[in-house]
Amino acid sequence: MTIETALEELSSLLGQRLSRSKSDLEQHGASESHFPLTPPDAVAYPESTEEVSEIVKICARNGCPVVGWGAGTSLEGQAQAFQGGISVDFRNMNKVLRVGAEDMDVSVQPGITREALNTELRATGLFFPVDPGANASIGGMASTRASGTTAVRYGTMRDNVLGLEVVLADGRIIRTGTRARKSSAGYDLTGLFVGAEGTLGLITELTLRLQGQPEAVTAAVCAFDKLDDAVQAVIATIQMGIPMARIEFVDEATAAAFNGYSGSDMPLCPHLMVEFHGSEAGVQEQAEIFGEIVADHGGKGFEWATKPEDRTALWKMRHHAHWAVLASKPGAKALVTDICVPISRLADAVNETRADIEASPITGPILGHVGDGNFHAILLFDDENPAEVQAVEDLSHRMVERSLAMGGTATGEHGIGVGKKKYMDAEHGAAWDVMGDVKQALDPQNIMNPGKILRGN
Amino acid sequence: MTIETALEELSSLLGQRLSRSKSDLEQHGASESHFPLTPPDAVAYPESTEEVSEIVKICARNGCPVVGWGAGTSLEGQAQAFQGGISVDFRNMNKVLRVGAEDMDVSVQPGITREALNTELRATGLFFPVDPGANASIGGMASTRASGTTAVRYGTMRDNVLGLEVVLADGRIIRTGTRARKSSAGYDLTGLFVGAEGTLGLITELTLRLQGQPEAVTAAVCAFDKLDDAVQAVIATIQMGIPMARIEFVDEATAAAFNGYSGSDMPLCPHLMVEFHGSEAGVQEQAEIFGEIVADHGGKGFEWATKPEDRTALWKMRHHAHWAVLASKPGAKALVTDICVPISRLADAVNETRADIEASPITGPILGHVGDGNFHAILLFDDENPAEVQAVEDLSHRMVERSLAMGGTATGEHGIGVGKKKYMDAEHGAAWDVMGDVKQALDPQNIMNPGKILRGN
Numbered sequence: 001m002t003i004e005t006a007l008e009e010l011s012s013l014l015g016q017r018l019s020r021s022k023s024d025l026e027q028h029g030a031s032e033s034h035f036p037l038t039p040p041d042a043v044a045y046p047e048s049t050e051e052v053s054e055i056v057k058i059c060a061r062n063g064c065p066v067v068g069w070g071a072g073t074s075l076e077g078q079a080q081a082f083q084g085g086i087s088v089d090f091r092n093m094n095k096v097l098r099v100g101a102e103d104m105d106v107s108v109q110p111g112i113t114r115e116a117l118n119t120e121l122r123a124t125g126l127f128f129p130v131d132p133g134a135n136a137s138i139g140g141m142a143s144t145r146a147s148g149t150t151a152v153r154y155g156t157m158r159d160n161v162l163g164l165e166v167v168l169a170d171g172r173i174i175r176t177g178t179r180a181r182k183s184s185a186g187y188d189l190t191g192l193f194v195g196a197e198g199t200l201g202l203i204t205e206l207t208l209r210l211q212g213q214p215e216a217v218t219a220a221v222c223a224f225d226k227l228d229d230a231v232q233a234v235i236a237t238i239q240m241g242i243p244m245a246r247i248e249f250v251d252e253a254t255a256a257a258f259n260g261y262s263g264s265d266m267p268l269c270p271h272l273m274v275e276f277h278g279s280e281a282g283v284q285e286q287a288e289i290f291g292e293i294v295a296d297h298g299g300k301g302f303e304w305a306t307k308p309e310d311r312t313a314l315w316k317m318r319h320h321a322h323w324a325v326l327a328s329k330p331g332a333k334a335l336v337t338d339i340c341v342p343i344s345r346l347a348d349a350v351n352e353t354r355a356d357i358e359a360s361p362i363t364g365p366i367l368g369h370v371g372d373g374n375f376h377a378i379l380l381f382d383d384e385n386p387a388e389v390q391a392v393e394d395l396s397h398r399m400v401e402r403s404l405a406m407g408g409t410a411t412g413e414h415g416i417g418v419g420k421k422k423y424m425d426a427e428h429g430a431a432w433d434v435m436g437d438v439k440q441a442l443d444p445q446n447i448m449n450p451g452k453i454l455r456g457n
Numbered sequence: 458m459t460i461e462t463a464l465e466e467l468s469s470l471l472g473q474r475l476s477r478s479k480s481d482l483e484q485h486g487a488s489e490s491h492f493p494l495t496p497p498d499a500v501a502y503p504e505s506t507e508e509v510s511e512i513v514k515i516c517a518r519n520g521c522p523v524v525g526w527g528a529g530t531s532l533e534g535q536a537q538a539f540q541g542g543i544s545v546d547f548r549n550m551n552k553v554l555r556v557g558a559e560d561m562d563v564s565v566q567p568g569i570t571r572e573a574l575n576t577e578l579r580a581t582g583l584f585f586p587v588d589p590g591a592n593a594s595i596g597g598m599a600s601t602r603a604s605g606t607t608a609v610r611y612g613t614m615r616d617n618v619l620g621l622e623v624v625l626a627d628g629r630i631i632r633t634g635t636r637a638r639k640s641s642a643g644y645d646l647t648g649l650f651v652g653a654e655g656t657l658g659l660i661t662e663l664t665l666r667l668q669g670q671p672e673a674v675t676a677a678v679c680a681f682d683k684l685d686d687a688v689q690a691v692i693a694t695i696q697m698g699i700p701m702a703r704i705e706f707v708d709e710a711t712a713a714a715f716n717g718y719s720g721s722d723m724p725l726c727p728h729l730m731v732e733f734h735g736s737e738a739g740v741q742e743q744a745e746i747f748g749e750i751v752a753d754h755g756g757k758g759f760e761w762a763t764k765p766e767d768r769t770a771l772w773k774m775r776h777h778a779h780w781a782v783l784a785s786k787p788g789a790k791a792l793v794t795d796i797c798v799p800i801s802r803l804a805d806a807v808n809e810t811r812a813d814i815e816a817s818p819i820t821g822p823i824l825g826h827v828g829d830g831n832f833h834a835i836l837l838f839d840d841e842n843p844a845e846v847q848a849v850e851d852l853s854h855r856m857v858e859r860s861l862a863m864g865g866t867a868t869g870e871h872g873i874g875v876g877k878k879k880y881m882d883a884e885h886g887a888a889w890d891v892m893g894d895v896k897q898a899l900d901p902q903n904i905m906n907p908g909k910i911l912r913g914n
Contacts, residue, residue, distance in 0.1 A: 102692060102801035145641040156639050158648070159616065174888040179864035180797040181829045182613050184602040184652055184872040185884055186910050187892045191615070191648030195641055212698040235559060241669040241735075243700075278698075279746075285738050340637040344559035372638045407636035415641040427642055431631040434899065435644045441898035442891065453643050 003041050003084065006062035010044060010086065013054055017045040017092075028087040032134075033075045033419070034335050034383070040067065040081035047092045049165060049173055049204040056202065057171035059086055059447055067449050068198040070137025071113055074144055075336055076417025078197045082451045088202060090139055096120050097205065104210045105162060105179065110139020110203050126210040129154035132413065133319040139203045144415035145195030149246040149318065152371030153277065154211060156413070161194050165205035169443035179207060192438070197415055198449040200442045214277035217245070218287055219311045222299045227251065227270045227354070231347040233297040234272065234370045238343065240293070242286050244371055245277040248318055251354070253365035254325065261324035262317045267301065272370070273318055275311070318367075325365050325378040332363075332380040335392050339403035340374035340412030349406055353377055353399055360391050374412030401426075416453045424455065460498050460541065463519035467501060467543065470511055474502040474549075485544040489591075490532045490876070491792050491840070497524065497538035504549045506622060506630055506661040513659065514628035516543055516904055524906050525655040527594025528570055531601055532793055533874025535654045539908045545659060547596055553577050554662065561667045562619060562636065567596020567660050583667040586611035589870065590776040596660045601872035602652030606703040606775065609828030610734065611668060613870070618651050622662035626900035636664060649895070654872055655906040657899045671734035674702070675744055676762040676771055679751050684708065684727045684811070688804040690754040691729065691827045695800065697750070699743050701828055702734040705775055708811070710822035711782065718781030719774045724758065729827070730775055732768070775824075782822050782835040789820075789837040792849050796860035797831035797869030806863060810834055810856055817848050831869035858883075873910045881912065 010018045019025075020042050029039030041064075046052045059066045065085025072079055081087055090111030097107040101124050108117060115135045118127050130141060132148035140146075142164070147156035154160065163177025176189040193200055224230040227249075234247055250258070250273065255266040272294070276286045291302060305311045317324075326334055341349045350366060357364040357377060368375025379395055381388040400410045400423050410416075410423035424432045436454050439446075467475045476482075477499050486496030498521075503509045516523045522542025529536055538544055547568030554564040558581050565574060572592045575584050587598060589605035597603075599621070604613035611617065620634025633646040650657055681687040684706075691704055707715070707730065712723040729751070733743045748759060762768045774781075783791055798806045807823060814821040814834060825832025836852055838845040857867045857880050867873075867880035881889045893911050896903075 100799065100801065102696075103799040104696070105799075145645075147639055147641075151639060155616075158639075158645065159612075168891070172887050174891060175886065176888050178797075178866045178884070179799040180831070180860075180866045180869065181800070182604055182608060182615075182797060182831065182869055183866035184604075184795075184868045184870050185866050185877065186652070186873055186881060186889070187657075187895060188602070188615065188645075188648045188652050189888055189891060191645045192895075195643070195645055200644075212696060214698065239559075239561070239669060241671065279742060281742050282739055285736060289736075338641075340635075340639060342557065342560040342562075342636045343638070344557065374637070374639065403637075409635045409637045409640035409642050411641045412637065412639055413641050416643055420642065424643060427635070429632065430629050431633050431646055432643070434625070434631060434646060437898040438644060438649075438895055441894040 002062060003064050006058055006064040006086070007042055009058045010042065010055060013058065014044055019043045028069055028089065029080060031077055031080055032073055033077060034333055035077040035080060038080045038082050040087040041084050043087045043089050045089050045092050049167065052088065052167045052202055052204050053171045053173050055086065055088060056167050056169065060170055060445060063445060063447065065447055065450050066202065068139065068143065068202050070111060070140030071135060073134040073136045074140060074417065075414045076419035078144055078415055078417040078452060079140070082418060090137060093204065099124055101126065103179065104212065105207055106210055107205060107207045108138055109205060110137060112138050114138060114141065121210065125213050127213055128208055129211045130157055130160055138206055138208070142194050142203055142206055143197050147413040149248055149369060151369060152247055153243060153245040158191060158194055160209045161190055161206055162209055163207040164190050164193055164203055166193055166201040167204055168201045169445065169448050177207065197417065197452050199439060199453050200448060216280045216283040217275065217277050217311065218283050219275040219305045219314055220287070221271055221273050221303050221314065222294050223267050223301045224270045224297070224299050227350055228347050229297045229299065230270045230272050231350065231370060233294050233299060235343055236293045236297070237290055238371065240289060242289055243278070244274055246273070246275040247371040248273040248367065249370040249375065250321070250367040251365055253363070254321060254367045257321070257324040257328040257365055258317050261320065261327050264317060273314060321367055322378060325380065329363060329380045333383045335379045335381065335396055337377045337379065337396050337399045338411045338414040339399050339408055340372060341403050341406045341408030343373045345406040345408070346370060346373050349402060350375060352402055356395060356398055360395055361388065362391050362395060364395065372412065373408065418451060421453065459519060460521050463515055463521040463543070464499055466515045467499065467512060470508070470515065471501055476500045485526055485546065486537060488534055488537055489530055490534065491790050492534040492537060495537045495539050497544040498541050500544045500546050502546050502549050506624065509545065509624045509659055509661050510628045510630050512543065512545060513624050513626065517627055517902060520902060520904065522904055522907050523659065525596065525600065525659050527568065527597030528592060530591040530593045531597060531874065532871045533876035535601055535872055535874040535909060539875060547594060550661065556581055558583065560636065561669065562664055563667055564662060564664045565595055566662060567594060569595050571595060571598065578667065582670050584670055585665055586668050587614055587617050595663055595665070599651050599660055599663055600654050604870040606705055606826060608826060609704055610700055610702040615648060615651055617666045618647055618663055619666055620664040621647050621650055621660055623650055623658040624661055625658045626902065626905050634664065654874065654909050656896060656910050657905060673737045673740040674732065674734055674768065675740050676730070676732040676768045677744070678728055678730050678760050678771065679756040680724050680758045681727045681754070681756050684807055685804050686754045686756065687727045687729050688807065688827060690751050690756060692800055693750045693754070694747055695828065697746060699746055700735070701731055703730070703732040704828040705730040705824065706827040706832065707778070707824040708822055710820070711778060711824045714778070714781040714785040714822055715774050718777065718784050721774060730771060778824055779835060782837065786820060786837045790840045792836045792838065792853055794834045794836065794853050794856050795868045795871040796856050796865055797829060798860050798863045798865030800830045802863040802865070803827060803830050806859060807832060809859055813852060813855055817852055818845065819848050819852060821852065829869065830865065875908060878910065
């Protein structure tokens with residue numbers, strides 16, 4: 001009962017599709033974040049649910065950790081094998097299994113990426129709306145309960161996964177949910193696995209809710225003198241019930257990074273980037289009301305992007321913010337914070353964070369999904385400078401403390417992984433123990449993504 | 458360690474607020490449904506979370522069942538104490554604790570009813586949208602994952618509960634969720650307790666998402682020659698992305714019952730009842746497009762209700778459907794079915810059900826929340842006529858079989874309780890065992906609403 005025995009058995013099961021090559025192990029030991037390289041013992045490339053089940057059974061018999069791998073874009077170390085074991089890479093399980101055009105749903109394998117799914121859906125007039133920016137895998141997005149720029153309108157993965165197929169820690173295969181739009185039939189297991197980061201089982205199939213391509217889309221950027229004004233404009237827009245499809249905030253430092261990276265010429269001040277989806281008349285009306293709200297709050301320089309290519313350029317710029325900010329300080333590492341607070345506290349949270357960063361030696365542009373109260377500071381640091389490392393950790397820590405004190409969360413969309421475990425007690429108290437009870441019930445050996453989310457595992 | 462010991466301890470804790478009067482026991486042993494009277498051993502009327510915790514601790518020490526009681530409107534026996542024990546009636550825990558107007562949320566105690574909450578919210582310009590028809594308690598609505606006429610626009614209780622306070626089976630008090638709009642911080646315990654029907658703990662506080670009162674509301678009724686046409690009109694409307702606030706189907710038998718009960722003069726044919734929420738121009742546009750779709754599908758006799766009192770009359774009639782149908786056959790009992798299928802199968806499901814009912818000796822008007830694929834047949838029978846009882850059970854059984862075969866669920870919104878337990882295996886398979894594992898982990902003594910939802914408890 002050792003990892004070596006597991007590797008032998010997995011090798012006979014998978015042949016060449018079990019890899020122990022150095023490059024494979026290193027690739028699956030890294031992330032886009034600030035964690036050290038932690039290669040797994042092997043990488044498995046299953047091609048079916050049954051194979052995933054066999055892999056997990058072998059690992060269960062041998063007490064070997066199992067860690068799911070989608071596109072490797074998670075930010076809190078979720079897909080890294082900190083305790084070794086098998087990285088289960090879903091790249092070969094990336095098919096669209098069924099498109100239900102009339103029901104506006106789709107069943108997919110977990111390895112398909114968000115962009116690949118939407119490419120496949122294009123001819124149907126439907127799209128999958130959740131958009132975290134990164135071209136993440138759908139299985140990974142479900143596992144970390146991802147959201148992003150469109151959550152203000154379409155919700156997070158919690159709201160867009162109708163059902164799952166899951167391989168449990170003992171290899172059993174279960175299905176959760178149905179193809180009906182709603183159900184009251186017992187515990188919401190779909191919701192339990194979404195956001196569990198692979199600690200309760202491996203997702204092998206997902207049924208997703210789709211949206212119709214809107215008849216009309218329009219996007220805009222506008223500038224504000226003060227952050228407060230931008231945030232108050234967002235609150236007013238939400239309270240008017242205007243159905244924004246996206247509403248994003250970027251601060252002056254982010255605007256500067258965009259200018260340097262994308263060749264834009266944004267004035268160096270806070271901005272809102274917004275998008276409306278609907279009928280021609282509906283979008284027009286929403287845009288007009290939004291324009292009035294923005295003017296009331298001192299917004300200016302309103303630029304509408306109604307042509308698809310202009311909108312694409314706008315959101316591409318927004319989605320490349322991480323790289324734009326990194327490029328603004330060559331050689332720097334980034335720690336990306338991710339707090340989410342009640343909207344009423346958003347201006348306070350951003351202002352206090354801004355002041356805190358300014359009082360530190362650290363550069364940290366702020367941007368975020370203000371319609372949800374969720375924002376990020378991208379804290380840049382030299383990882384060989386202990387004072388900067390410490391300053392970044394302190395800033396990140398104070399952001400979370402601030403969020404929790406305001407009734408918010410330590411993570412709006414990046415998840416816990418290993419990076420945010422230290423805040424679970426403060427955020428959840430005894431409810432964290434309940435998560436541990438559920439984990440113990442479903443994975444008593446603690447082989448599914450050990451070390452993540454839960455207390456002392 | 459007996460119920461008698463528990464009663465003594467509870468009596469010293471609660472004094473007069475522990476009742477063993479016959480009328481109290483009988484009231485808490487009945488439901489609006491077809492289950493036999495099952496009085497609990499006592500009814501507790503706690504006034505605080507701490508008291509609920511003490512009640513559960515006493516019951517845990519004495520192995521005494523604990524069953525939550527809200528407004529007694531559940532339909533599958535969820536609030537009945539089939540194994541005896543303590544009925545915990547939340548009528549004294551019915552306060553609004555906090556209104557967050559800027560954040561559009563509210564924290565309430567579980568005993569407040571839907572109508573009382575909306576009355577308290579009126580001055581804020583906000584409302585709580587979930588509307589199951591019955592004036593249920595909010596705690597009960599969360600526990601059965603209720604939905605109703607507005608779910609097509611605003612979602613079910615799953616989508617509208619942001620956080621909970623829960624007393625666990627050992628008396629521990631936990632909080633789930635935060636006041637942020639979204640979070641990726643660990644397992645979604647809020648979602649786990651919503652729909653658990655009190656089998657994992659008692660909800661003692663809820664934070665709910667609110668909506669702004671729409672600027673404009675308009676409602677309409679229109680008639681169709683054939684059911685199929687009505688359903689196809691609904692599918693087309695959904696696919697056009699028109700944001701209906703409600704879209705309800707009633708068949709000719711229901712229309713006849715309305716005429717008899719409410720004095721309306723609906724033609725005896727299938728109808729759609731619809732409501733739009735939005736800006737003046739938005740509602741106007743939606744109504745026009747919907748009118749065109751209806752005309753394309755042979756709909757006629759379109760009547761708009763733009764005045765609030767006309768809309769109120771319309772939805773009151775719809776919400777009183779249960780009583781209208783019961784009144785159409787004096788002395789009859791009703792078994793209300795509750796299947797939910799993918800929209801693409803809705804016409805098939807309704808047509809096959811209609812034919813099945815017509816081939817039986819039973820009267821059973823059909824109506825439902827067609828925007829979600831959810832519909833009910835209200836099967837009327839004489840409970841002293843064994844042939845009718847059997848016929849009703851057979852019809853209900855075949856409806857569920859039909860739903861499951863179509864990828865649907867045994868219950869769209871009424872829940873499992875004891876009435877639908879027999880379908881859990883067929884709907885969930887091994888996932889039902891996983892629910893049992895979660896139950897065992899959180900309530901190893903099986904004192905929280907025993908006998909409901911789970912296999913063999």
